[in-house]
Amino acid sequence: MKDNFQISDIETLERLYGKPAEASIKKEIAYVHPHYQRFIEASPFAVIATSGPEGLDVSPRGDQIGFVQVENEKTLLLPDRRGNNRIDSLRNIISDPRVAVIFFVPGIGETLRVNGKAEILIDPALLHRFSVDGKVPRSVLRIHVESVFFQCSRAVMRSRLWEADQHIDRSALPSLGTILSDLTMGELDGKQYDKELPDRLKTTMY
Template sequence: MHADNEPLHITDMAALERLYGVPVAASISKEIDHIHPHYRAFIEASPFLALATSGPAGLDVSPRGDPRGFVEIRDEKTLLLPDRRGNNRIDSLRNIVSNPNVALLFLIPGIGETLRVNGRARILIDPALLLRFAIDDKPPRSVLEIHVETVFFQCSRAILRSRLWDAAQHVERSSLPSLGTILQDLSGRQIDAKHYDSELPERLKTTIY
């Protein structure tokens, strides 16, 4: 029984499994505990990933991007991910300090399949290691060492449904609120939208690394 105003929802695993059924064989056999050469090819071709973490304050997912192959495969169980400069919120790193469990989702422009990696991370700051990841003579402040626990590909349905790589679906930036407008409104006008937006292109250019 449920109240008239309460939507039907799943409350236990058995009900969830009855609703969706058993996974197909391929969805199980694609999952392994290491970086197979086939999966290596996906990682080396990817210029972008989403990094998911969890900590005392809750969950976080953060974008990471660089020239393709920016994630180094040290061996079949270890990935190295440079942490470039940003806004210094360091939400992901704060979470990793208290909970090393992470998940990565690799995307490749024009490719429908994505690659999912789950594992445990630690934050490395060895100067020699940081220098190896320098771009424009600017090393990252840290490198995430990720011990791989599971790896598998995700089929292309979500990318196909969203038409993510279809240029005809691209949205004009001017159709959305500018970053300055958002900051001005959320800060109670302590930040000036016009000033922020006018400086943003040059700021991005000079601080990207």
């Protein structure tokens, strides 16, 4: 039975929300403007969304400030550092190159959104450009930019994301070891996982 309170057509949706402000349209461009480049170069953290045959994926990417390089106004380079080797995002890109990336800058309310198509590169010279402490990334994403625009600060302001009094102690949430132990009915040793995790993160950062 159809839910009378469900919106299922664009016309109804547009009537509910009304027309976007002119600035919301004008801010979107098809290249990386120098102003937008400054946001990217100041960002140590981004989230990338992909889609593929097995579904959607959204994955965090973080590194030193400016870890994503603006190769030119139509191209970004994003190194893929060590992780859990699930490579969900990369699997998706192989079959569907479309990506959406949102960049965060600590202390700044506005974020920057980039949509485009990505390819996975393993050229040794390119990998070397992103070397940290002599360690290169497994691959680099070359993102061909199709649209770029800023997102206003309302979401960050409402969440008070950067405000210290919003931060909670890690002990307030279950540890990763506890989660793994419970999910696997004790098959994985959660206490051992938690014990080894701090050193593992330090030694496998890059």
